[in-house]
Amino acid sequence: MALPTPRPGDQSADGLLTQADLPAGWHLASRFPGERPDDASDEIDRVLGYDDHATGEAADSEQNETVDGRWRYIEHEGTATRVMIRLQRQLYATPEEVRITGVIYLPWRPGDPITSHLLRELPTAKIEAAINKRLFAMKRIATVTGNKILLPSGRKISDRDLLKSLGNPKQVPDFYELVALQHGKLSSQGDENPSATMAGINGVALSTAQGWVAKARSRGLLPPGRRGRAG
Incomplete structure (x- = not known):
């Protein structure tokens, strides 16, 4: 571009x-x-x-x-x-x-x-x-409206929903936007390995959560990761 x-x-x-x-x-x-x-x-x-x-x-x-x-x-x-x-x-x-x-x-x-x-x-x-x-x-500024987060599909979620299970990536609209938001929420709370925490919240293997995060990064929904840093 x-x-x-x-x-x-x-x-x-x-x-x-x-x-x-x-x-x-x-x-x-x-x-x-x-x-x-x-x-x-x-x-x-x-x-x-x-x-x-x-x-x-x-x-x-x-x-x-x-x-x-x-x-x-x-x-x-x-x-x-x-x-x-x-x-x-x-x-x-x-x-x-x-x-x-x-x-x-x-x-x-x-x-x-x-x-x-x-x-x-x-x-x-x-x-x-x-x-x-x-x-x-x-x-990211345009995604937050008041106490709700407005997703691209038009769905609105509250901040507390970000620490709940995200569901099936094939069935949930805006799944990778939610991955990015959950990762960002955990990072802002000082979590040093948010991918591992996400794996626990969502009941999936660490490699699965890491794959979700990598895909969110590739879509520009998260900043690029830093070498030598977990999560």
Whole structure:
């Protein structure tokens, strides 16, 4: 899915990165990288040889996940450090996830050395986390109406129903939406392994509950899981 065409000179117009996604002390410049009035991300990729391994038909394939990466220019207010980060939507296994897939670091004064300490201070993980939290929150806001949760089928359930058995996935409408809501409810209560708790609530094997959660993630109903973390 191609990203929306941004307004001339406005890096935040497509909603991929906003000022609110940046930690304190960092600023999202209104202009695009290179002082350009338009988005030069494709040109930057070409100059860097970012996708040199994909040529011909492979480069144009829908399976080429480097397509539509977007470079965004941020500045550190205290040190005037200039950084370009490449934001890439992950379109397949986890449609709504955005990852930082490239960094260009420019010191305040041209010619100053780059040290590993300076690179470690770049808040890439915090920026990624903020972007994904915002995107997923936007997707879920419209489902909650008052004290009821409105499901896509039109069915309404109460918050307390989320901790009851979900039933048969082949017979229950909105089953994977319910899986996502139950998982989210348990996670918000501090459950460190919500899939295991879900298996107990629903009277199924752990592998079955994990399969439900994986399918909910693949549909964009849950954020992507983190490596090394249960549930």
